[in-house]
Amino acid sequence: MTRVRLRFTKLGKVRWTSHRDVARMWERAFRRVQLPLAYSEGFTPRPKVSFGLALPTGHESLAEYLDVEVADGASGVDVGSDVPVLLGRLSDALPDGVDAVAAAVLPAGAASLQEEVTSCTWQWVAVTAGRGPVDPGALAVSCEQLLAGSTLVLTRHRKGREVTEDVREAVLDLRVLGPAGLPYAGGVRLQAELACRPRSLRPAELLAGLGAGGALQERDPRRLHQWISRDGARWEPLEAPRVATDAPPAPSERAS
Amino acid sequence: MTSLWPRIEPLLARVHKPARYIGCEDGASVPAHGPGRAAWLLVYPDSYEVGLPNQGLQILYELLNERGDAVAERSYAPWTDMEAEMRRAGVPLFSLETHRRAGSFDVLAFNLSAELVYTNLLNCIDLAGVDVHADRRRPEDPLVVAGGHCTFNPEPLADFVDAFVIGDGEEVVGEITEVVAAWKRSGRTEGSRRRVLRELATVAGVYVPSLYDVSYDGPRLVAVTPRYPDVPAVVEKRTIADLGAWPYPRRQLVPLTEVVHDRLNVEIFRGCTRGCRFCQAGMITRPVRERPASQVREMVRSGLDRTGYDEVSLTSLSSADFSGIDEVVSGIINDPACSGQVSVSLPSLRVDAFTVGVAAEIQKVRRTGLTFAPEGGTWRMRQVINKLIREEDLYGAVEAAFSQGWHRVKLYFLTGLPTETEEDTLGIAELARNCAAVGRRHVRAPSVTASVGGFVPKPQTPFQWFRQDTVEELRAKVRLLRDATRRDPGVQLRWHDPRASVAEGIASRGDRRVGAVIEEVWRRGGTFQEWSEHFDLSRWTSAMDAHGLSLDWYVHRERPQDEVLPWDHVSAGLHRDFLWQEWRDALAAAGTPDCRWTPCYDCGACTGYGIEHVVGSPLPPAGGSQGTGQDLGGGMSVPVELRPSAVGAASR
Numbered sequence: 001m002t003r004v005r006l007r008f009t010k011l012g013k014v015r016w017t018s019h020r021d022v023a024r025m026w027e028r029a030f031r032r033v034q035l036p037l038a039y040s041e042g043f044t045p046r047p048k049v050s051f052g053l054a055l056p057t058g059h060e061s062l063a064e065y066l067d068v069e070v071a072d073g074a075s076g077v078d079v080g081s082d083v084p085v086l087l088g089r090l091s092d093a094l095p096d097g098v099d100a101v102a103a104a105v106l107p108a109g110a111a112s113l114q115e116e117v118t119s120c121t122w123q124w125v126a127v128t129a130g131r132g133p134v135d136p137g138a139l140a141v142s143c144e145q146l147l148a149g150s151t152l153v154l155t156r157h158r159k160g161r162e163v164t165e166d167v168r169e170a171v172l173d174l175r176v177l178g179p180a181g182l183p184y185a186g187g188v189r190l191q192a193e194l195a196c197r198p199r200s201l202r203p204a205e206l207l208a209g210l211g212a213g214g215a216l217q218e219r220d221p222r223r224l225h226q227w228i229s230r231d232g233a234r235w236e237p238l239e240a241p242r243v244a245t246d247a248p249p250a251p252s253e254r255a256s
Numbered sequence: 257m258t259s260l261w262p263r264i265e266p267l268l269a270r271v272h273k274p275a276r277y278i279g280c281e282d283g284a285s286v287p288a289h290g291p292g293r294a295a296w297l298l299v300y301p302d303s304y305e306v307g308l309p310n311q312g313l314q315i316l317y318e319l320l321n322e323r324g325d326a327v328a329e330r331s332y333a334p335w336t337d338m339e340a341e342m343r344r345a346g347v348p349l350f351s352l353e354t355h356r357r358a359g360s361f362d363v364l365a366f367n368l369s370a371e372l373v374y375t376n377l378l379n380c381i382d383l384a385g386v387d388v389h390a391d392r393r394r395p396e397d398p399l400v401v402a403g404g405h406c407t408f409n410p411e412p413l414a415d416f417v418d419a420f421v422i423g424d425g426e427e428v429v430g431e432i433t434e435v436v437a438a439w440k441r442s443g444r445t446e447g448s449r450r451r452v453l454r455e456l457a458t459v460a461g462v463y464v465p466s467l468y469d470v471s472y473d474g475p476r477l478v479a480v481t482p483r484y485p486d487v488p489a490v491v492e493k494r495t496i497a498d499l500g501a502w503p504y505p506r507r508q509l510v511p512l513t514e515v516v517h518d519r520l521n522v523e524i525f526r527g528c529t530r531g532c533r534f535c536q537a538g539m540i541t542r543p544v545r546e547r548p549a550s551q552v553r554e555m556v557r558s559g560l561d562r563t564g565y566d567e568v569s570l571t572s573l574s575s576a577d578f579s580g581i582d583e584v585v586s587g588i589i590n591d592p593a594c595s596g597q598v599s600v601s602l603p604s605l606r607v608d609a610f611t612v613g614v615a616a617e618i619q620k621v622r623r624t625g626l627t628f629a630p631e632g633g634t635w636r637m638r639q640v641i642n643k644l645i646r647e648e649d650l651y652g653a654v655e656a657a658f659s660q661g662w663h664r665v666k667l668y669f670l671t672g673l674p675t676e677t678e679e680d681t682l683g684i685a686e687l688a689r690n691c692a693a694v695g696r697r698h699v700r701a702p703s704v705t706a707s708v709g710g711f712v713p714k715p716q717t718p719f720q721w722f723r724q725d726t727v728e729e730l731r732a733k734v735r736l737l738r739d740a741t742r743r744d745p746g747v748q749l750r751w752h753d754p755r756a757s758v759a760e761g762i763a764s765r766g767d768r769r770v771g772a773v774i775e776e777v778w779r780r781g782g783t784f785q786e787w788s789e790h791f792d793l794s795r796w797t798s799a800m801d802a803h804g805l806s807l808d809w810y811v812h813r814e815r816p817q818d819e820v821l822p823w824d825h826v827s828a829g830l831h832r833d834f835l836w837q838e839w840r841d842a843l844a845a846a847g848t849p850d851c852r853w854t855p856c857y858d859c860g861a862c863t864g865y866g867i868e869h870v871v872g873s874p875l876p877p878a879g880g881s882q883g884t885g886q887d888l889g890g891g892m893s894v895p896v897e898l899r900p901s902a903v904g905a906a907s908r
């Protein structure tokens with residue numbers, strides 16, 4: 001049994017599909033490229049695929065991951081040597097906007113994505129709902145104050161209940177990148193690194209702690225990285241060689 | 257800007273299942289609109305999950321996009337949350353491929369598979385920014401066209417639909433396209449709408465209701481007569497003679513989000529001559545046209561390769577009747593290209609042990625539940641409806657199922673059938689209990705679900721004259737069954753809401769006057785009537801009252817032989833004499849055999865159109881009585897066209 005880790009994107013219209021939808025897209029894509037998968041035992045055998053952190057519906061990402069078990073001794077793709085070929089065939093079998101960008105065989109006993117990933121970098125646009133432009137300078141000051149503070153108490157919805165808690169520790173970095181440009185004239189682009197332990201903090205939730213009384217709204221949230229931090233070092237589960245990961249989305253891409 | 261996407265996308269964060277509105281399915285076309293091309297928007301007037309898998313719509317979608325003079329996109333009824341957002345933001349109904357305005361297409365073509373979607377059809381027209389009344393539309397508005405089984409009684413929608421297509425759509429969409437493309441080139445000037453409708457009325461299989469006068473005498477319909485000599489007095493259905501000439505869909509749509517029937521679907525034959533008297537689908541799609549087995553295998557293999565699905569459904573009205581079904585199924589299961597991971601499903605299993613054997617071959621691992629449809633509770637009842645399943649057939653099937661590892665069996669029944677007595681109703685409970693007892697011989701806790709639906713008589717069937725049960729009558733029967741099954745832990749009873757059957761009855765056999773009722777139900781917010789959370793019968797009954805129409809007259813009344821029926825000017829080829837004789841035979845509990853394997857009795861479906869059954873074998877398939885309950889001994893000549901065993905796809 002070989003475990004393979006794949007990194008992929010979720011960009012454009014397809015961002016409106018759910019985490020479950022993405023799982024089913026991958027199952028079909030694996031069958032289409034005839035990657036010999038290992039199946040679970042039992043009444044309804046399913047391929048053994050595990051996805052990392054769920055990406056909320058409507059969010060884009062340059063850094064999604066999955067681990068899949070490939071049957072040993074089966075003919076077909078040699079994951080070790082044919083990575084670019086495999087990535088190309090998978091991307092062709094996946095919807096527009098979902099592209100496989102990196103793959104690697106995992107060493108035996110490697111930890112799962114859920115166990116490993118500690119934080120994510122997000123980028124998004126803050127706008128006001130029909131109440132004029134956002135002031136980038138003032139927003140930058142709010143961000144600095146937030147980072148300078150020792151607490152950030154937010155009320156969030158969790159499974160239908162309201163939960164109030166201090167999430168300051170989850171905000172690892174936060175900064176204003178500047179005016180967002182079209183189609184969000186008057187919006188401001190933000191970037192943050194947010195912890196996903198013990199529970200993920202989402203950009204929209206953080207925004208509620210930044211704007212005066214929830215006046216700011218989130219547009220085009222996009223995950224740029226997932227990070228594994230341990231013993232002072234920080235790395236990605238897989239590097240993505242083929243994409244410029246920090247580029248803001250081009251307007252033409254958004255209009256598709 | 258033609259794409260509405262920048263205005264649609266901000267709405268998506270606020271609605272459930274936003275993936276319903278993005279398109280992007282594998283198999284979707286990238287349409288190139290142009291002045292020389294008739295632009296069709298194919299609309300399924302129910303939710304995306306229900307509408308996307310519809311094979312009829314997908315076939316026409318491909319055929320139109322293959323043409324140089326047409327382009328087709330798709331749309332589905334937006335769910336209520338999305339509709340509210342769209343209306344608030346002023347976003348009209350849109351296509352999924354290029355997200356353009358529905359009103360900018362030349363044709364809005366609706367697929368009508370069930371009567372309770374009629375209010376959704378009105379809602380979609382309205383959301384498109386087009387007047388729901390056909391006679392108030394402007395030259396720049398699209399033509400509203402409808403096809404599908406429900407058009408065999410088009411009258412309830414006659415005020416809202418410009419043209420109906422009756423029967424198989426494969427050929428006629430091309431002929432309509434030519435008329436529409438010429439209309440488009442002419443610039444759609446003032447008055448051109450009337451001309452294009454006149455021209456469409458001369459296309460065989462097309463019914464243009466505005467070209468007919470309707471006269472009444474009190475509640476009685478007197479006549480529906482064409483206004484012009486070139487408009488047909490009776491519109492005959494279209495039938496494709498050879499399914500093998502139409503290997504579609506070639507590129508079945510693979511949705512990105514969950515839908516019903518989310519698997520590869522391959523239609524193995526069209527039409528059914530079992531002759532069940534309640535079944536409109538069977539009556540209007542005669543004769544049987546099988547797809548060559550080699551083509552079935554090819555469509556399965558290429559479809560699985562292309563889509564990545566691991567399940568294929570071999571669809572038809574009674575798939576076990578396909579000539580050599582067992583070989584086709586084992587061919588798929590054992591195809592090395594499918595590497596043993598593919599499951600096959602046969603909708604509508606026939607009720608006998610042979611069929612269960614085929615099912616056992618299919619479901620090597622996932623043996624959870626099997627479904628059978630005896631429909632009637634006693635042999636007498638089943639003779640009335642001509643579903644000639646003997647009790648031994650059913651128990652044999654159930655025995656085979658429980659002994660081969662299934663734990664759950666679901667049985668479909670109808671109640672409110674002609675001549676049904678208390679004994680017949682209670683027969684449903686008895687069959688279910690006996691099936692559970694059979695199950696106990698093999699498994700510890702067998703589960704038998706009896707699912708009971710209230711019967712709605714349908715146009716173009718022998719039961720079109722029948723008086724439908726009232727809500728109270730249906731409820732009493734359900735109570736009877738509840739009491740009779742309560743004490744058996746192996747039997748679960750499920751039933752459909754009798755109130756929905758009444759609304760379906762209004763829409764099914766209504767005449768043109770019922771259009772006002774449908775409009776009123778829609779105006780009062782009655783969309784998605786197939787969905788219990790949105791259904792409310794009082795909207796329908798109060799609309800009937802408001803328009804002075806009597807529920808008893810339209811639904812709960814037996815109609816006499818000489819009555820002019822609202823759909824008499826639309827023909828499925830069936831002689832009225834044949835239907836009437838079947839109705840009388842039903843009342844006498846006399847069965848009629850399947851003409852696929854016994855001599856033709858001239859119902860009209862072949863004889864009237866110069867076509868024949870197309871089957872791979874003239875003999876009934878193996879397996880005892882085959883649910884016909886009759887001696888089907890050979891020796892008789894059968895009017896079939898025999899397929900040579902290895903035929904490729906015929907050319908069109």
Ligand code: SF4
Nearest residue numbers: 851856857858859862
């Ligand atoms: S015309 Fe004859 S063979 Fe054809 S469907 Fe009717 S009874 Fe059967």
